[in-house]
Amino acid sequence: MPHIVWTSAGGGAASVFNPAWHAFTGLPTQLPGAAAWLVALHPDEVTAATSAWEEARATEAQFERELRLRRADGVYRWHHIRCVPVKTPEGSVRWLGSATDIHERKTQEVRFELVVEGAGIGIWFCDLPVTTVTCNATYRQLYGLPAEALVTADVLFRAIHPDDLARANEAVRRAVEDQEPYLLDFRVVIGEGEKAQVRWLQATGRVFYDAHGRPERFDGITRDITAQRQLEESLRRTLIEKDESLRTLEVINATGQSLAAELQLEKLVQGVTDAATRLSKASFGAFFYNVLNEQGQSYMLYTLSGVPRETFDKFPMPRATRVFEPTFKGEGIIRSDDITRDPRYGHNPPYQGMPPGHLPVRSYLAVPVKSRSGEVLGGLFFGHPVPGVFTEREERLVAGLAAQAAVAMDNARLFQRAQEAITSRDTFLSIASHELRTPITSMKMQTQYMRKRIANNDPSAFLPERVTRLVEQTERSIGRLSRLVEDMLDISRIAIGRLNMQFERVELSALTREVVERFGPQLGEAGHTLELHLTPGLVGRWDRDRLEQVLANLLTNALKYAPGAALKVTTRTLGTSAILEVEDRGPGIAPKDQHRIFERFERLVDASQISGLGLGLHISKHIVEAHGGTIRVHSALGEGASFVVELPISGPSGQG
Template identity: 45%
Template sequence: MSSILLVDNPLAELGALEATLQPLGYRLVKASSGQEALEHLLREEFAGLLLGVELPGLSGFETVRLLQQRVPLSLPPFVFLSSRSGDAGSLREGYALGALDYLSKPVDAEVLRTKVAAFMRLSLAARRAKEQLLFQANILASVHDSIIVTDLPGNIVHWNEGAEALFGYSAEEILGQTPQVLYPDQDPAALAQDMARILEGEDFVGEWQARRKDGTHIWVDIKTRLMRDASGRGVGFIGVSRDVTARRNTEQALRESELKYRLAYLRAEKERRTAEILSRVGLAFASELDRDKLVQRITDEATELTGAAFGAFFHNLINDKGESYLLYTLSGVPREAFSRFPMPRNTRIFAPTFEGTATVRMEDVTQSPDYGQNPPYRGMPEGHLPVRSYLAVPVKSRSGAVLGGLFFGHPEPGRFQKEHEQLVEALAAQASVALDNSALYLQAQRAVSMRDEFLQVAAHELRTPITSLKLKVQSLLRAASTLGPTLSADKLHGKLEEVERIMGKLNVLINELLDISRITAGSMRLTWEEVDLVSVVHEVALRFEAQATQAHVTIHVQEGGPLVGLWDRLRLEQVVTNLLSNALKYGAGKPVVIGTESDGTHARLTVRDEGIGIAPESLSRIFGRFERAVSERHYGGLGLGLYITRQIVEALGGVVRVESTPGKGSTFTIELPLAPPQAEAAS
């Protein structure tokens, strides 16, 4: 495992540095001073060195100077860390000493990991190249030179052991032949020209490709000169050759290594820049909770990073009524450029994005077999911005739901590359988290608003009966203090009945609050017993008889035989009470009809009034907590009755529905299984 030496002080910063780099998976060795670092480097080899400038004793700069004197060959790539931000002199000194980078504390953890990972890759690549060069140098050192002598006509007359080792031919096999047998791929005309220059006294130095006896090809370095006798007359040629195949391979390897190094460096730089961009954009996304500003920021950032001529973010929204609709933001072009065109449909080109199944990148969308297949435009509408290069990335929430899609276009083909695709996918992932957070923030705002509204309504609803109760009690106290004939038994009884009525209203409000608490906590318990629904309806209707008479309302209970099922009697009474109470409240003084029936497996209860009715847009939310279809200022109430009703009915295994026409009344229908859900499952 490659090792990194961490040198810093105080120990807390050294520990923080170690914790930051541990995820990279390298062996981390710590030193708290320059002297300790020197001792480590004299004992073992490290692939990288992170060195604080401000150290006790020897500073980071002094430590590096000593290391360069004592271990110049084993000094690893190093990065300075300084707590003095903006010190240009120290910055220049650090780079002058050979530092790969000079970072000011505090260093962003992600940036530090990215930089260390990058220079460790470069360090390891350089080490491997160095080791490869050393290995090939050892091979070259073990090869003996080949010496070949020919006469003037070119016949081989001397062949040493080095030549035999190099070419594979024995002396008996090669003597008397020409060097052409060794270099069959060389052009004979070029050979003749070389020989002519040698005859004129020019030494030949070059590299030829030779073929050994076994058919393998090697590269040899040749130095050939004319041999002269004592009189200076040419008598033959001597050539000294050595195998340079390894060297040429090394050079090729070095070229490839240099290319890989450059590519690795470029990739590292690109990764660093991408990490910085994503970090910056991620922080910007995370800090923006306003949904409209957020989606515009997402569109602008992604358009700029891809180099697109224009970009759009089509995103799905759900309004307060639970209805889904599509909005979009634009970048790079004014909104008027798209406002007169319809929203994109779920065609074969757009489908992978809107369905969240895949990223789509096309060099030229107009060349796609799916392009131009859909009416009425069969391609781009007239006046549409020209799109050739096309990139689309779905944006999905953490739950997998498709939040929308990022779309980018450019009038020139081939503008979007794989790196743009990956970058936008990373941005889309960050955008999805930010949008989820924005949605949670909006939900929290709505919840706070509903809570505040509920508290205001609850305070009002509770204050009214308490005030009435207080006035009645004060009246009783005044009357009792006289103890005269003005306080008759009938009058006292009437006042006490009024007190009892007010107390009953308070009891209903408090019970509703307690029920909400139990439902929210999941602690609403049911007591299953045989209950006659018809009997419950008659009892509840009887309780409301006085209220109905006072309001001049007729409650008509449709007659029918007993309708017995396994339910919770108290909760069933509460359901009937809530529905009948609402019918009287909103019934506009007109008759209320209650009916019951059964199909053998389910009981059905209907409560119908002929009152003000419910607007269509309110039907989907009246069973929600704290929801009302009308203003509490005119009708009062906590907005909990129908919510509690639905919760009880569903706990009993049933369903509740409503049909209503404004101005003509409403009909609430409850369907309950005659046996509880668990009993049906057991049977």
């Protein structure tokens, strides 16, 4: 993309831009005022940018910022803006400016920041000597600092635990003066008085030096290691109390290393179960944990240690009984010397206790595994046939391991989501590049063809029917591009939870008739016959445009996958809900594929056979759910498909 450049003219009375300005913004290349470029700024940045610009003009200092400029089609893109003052021979000041598109880099930076934030890493950097520290929101949270307050070295050192302050100062001095690696574990105190909390942090950094060897910058990262230090403290006390230091430490260290290195959830939880069973001296241990399948449905898996898996295969998964419920809800640890004498035991049918053939359990220990966000990931359960086996020592050890396991499981899930995101991105780029290339290529070929005829003075190039056909073909290509762009924008809005809805009174049957009539020519060309069964007066509180989008997606789907098949569109009431149904007599959808069609980029045939991004049903599902409704499909191979949308007539919950 060409760089935008400009200069002030006439003593700052006007600004003159190069053609790239007009090509990007659609604005004239000459505008009144030296600050004319401000008109193209994003509204959120106008005030701050104007203030900074005025200060630069007043001090005749260079202006340099990263800002969003509005493109001619209304889309904003990030640019690096730079303006420098230049003295004229007459003594006045002219301003020379440039704008470089940095949108892709900025987008990558935002993505990186989201990943870093999700991993709980605080990032910081500062010039030396230190006056203020620039940092991300996670770093502020680690220190318990306000979101907007100025962060100075004094503020940070005041938060450090008094017992660690001297060591922290010495670590900084060695990093700056002796050029040693900066690595420090220390405590910070959050709050005051009885409500004060102590948090362990680990800081890693590096000092950068100029060409003369003088320190000029200090950068690094900080993360919360409280769970790790708590586990270490638990181990230390256990070693002192039980004199089993070597064996316990070997188990914990080996487990910690394997957990830190393991990103496969199944192997990770098995390792946790084995280690916890050894540490607790249990006869057997089990880890029950929740996972999501491809349809987003939650179900439970388990690992065992100390006994063969066949021992439990014949038994059902544990239910939220009075004994198990506190663990699965994350309410706390349960340790019992004899669970059969616990008042919570034996109240649930059909067994009123352990089922026949179950391993005998008297000593019982159950520890919930909770993520940093408070989500209960699962529970560790341990049993022994002898009463009184589990003591406070075993409880502490397993609780510490559960905290470490939660961090490792969070990391494994984050890794899995990152892999899925990369796969989705690659899939999207592959499909989008193919879909966007087709209409662009068509328009390019049409334009080149007409240009050639005009250059050869071919009078047939200007025949009304030829020009009309060219315009119609171009309009179709533009319409296809617009639909693709809108689908991509909707996916982006869905991903960040900003699929805006405007609710109003809508007569569903009238809206349905309007949309179907607009599709009439396309349905006719494709050979469809159409039946309409519309219930009049079906009024609800919905978003008109979004419902049109849903119905258009369903009709488009029929055009693509059931060409020439008979169609039936129905509206009716069902209790307090309205039903919109689009039924075709096409080839149908196999049961094994029906859950996939509502996912992103999913198509039942190869991309070369059917155009589109594979987003229509996915977007429709989110629109319907935003109305508080549901969308489902009934189909079988060879019997067509029926898409049923159910909408609450009163609108989504919480709407007036």
